[in-house]
Amino acid sequence: AAERPLAGKRAVVTSGPTREAIDPVRYISNHSSGKQGHAIASALAALGAEVTLVSGPVSIADPPGVTTVHVDSADQMLAACLAAGRIDIAVCAAAVADWKAARPAGSKIKKKAGMAPPSIELTPNPDILATLSKPGPQRPALVVGFAAETENLVANAIDKRQRKGCDWIVANDVSPAVGTFGSERNTVHLISASGVEDWPTLAKGEVAMRLAGRIALHFGRPTKA
Ligand code: PMT
Numbered sequence: 001a002a003e004r005p006l007a008g009k010r011a012v013v014t015s016g017p018t019r020e021a022i023d024p025v026r027y028i029s030n031h032s033s034g035k036q037g038h039a040i041a042s043a044l045a046a047l048g049a050e051v052t053l054v055s056g057p058v059s060i061a062d063p064p065g066v067t068t069v070h071v072d073s074a075d076q077m078l079a080a081c082l083a084a085g086r087i088d089i090a091v092c093a094a095a096v097a098d099w100k101a102a103r104p105a106g107s108k109i110k111k112k113a114g115m116a117p118p119s120i121e122l123t124p125n126p127d128i129l130a131t132l133s134k135p136g137p138q139r140p141a142l143v144v145g146f147a148a149e150t151e152n153l154v155a156n157a158i159d160k161r162q163r164k165g166c167d168w169i170v171a172n173d174v175s176p177a178v179g180t181f182g183s184e185r186n187t188v189h190l191i192s193a194s195g196v197e198d199w200p201t202l203a204k205g206e207v208a209m210r211l212a213g214r215i216a217l218h219f220g221r222p223t224k225a
Pocket of ligand 1: 014016031032033034035036037074092093094095096097098125126127128129130144145146147148149160172174180181182183204
């Protein structure tokens, strides 16, 4: 049992970018590779949790031992998270587009000689982390978000934890100079109600294993050291 401390727990992990259609051939997205989120799904499964990974479009493989649901848009990602039903643990590592096109065109927007560039009206996407964090009987016992920041990392992340209503926030610097998007390593700060913990720079798999270990501890089931 000590090797599978999360046996009997159900988890949802979001990972990767979302893709928001402008027209049938163009979209708004970002540079998330899914490496961090997929590693967390694997680490939770390795500790015995039953894991649903809801992934945006990525080029990495589905992790073994995990149920992977593939989605494109934020709306689809939210629907897939809710379709997973009662869960104990949610980890939102996806880089969800904050905005989508208000009215995606039904056919390819044609470029015509002399025409002014079209403007795209944006509208907010649903906030998946905030939705999963809403108090109520269906709320997972533990909701973990990420904060991707390029300045005032810890202060912004502390603020984000409160605004979104999640229990923990994993803060990481996504400035191009740091290169968190797509790389193999990550330097994070784990923020909870009891304070801020600075972790050393680790491989994304190691960040995932540490986080899964902390989650097991939260449920009173320490992993064997
Ligand atoms: O995929 P990799 O290349 O490995 O890179 C990993 C990562 C940098 C993408 C990852 O570690 C990370 O930081 N993920 C969160 C990215 C993000 O969108 O952060 P944010 O600060 O904009 O959002 C805060 C939190 O709200 C996140 O948990 C996010 O998943 C969630 N969110 C945001 C908007 C929205 N509409 N719905 C959400 O659920």
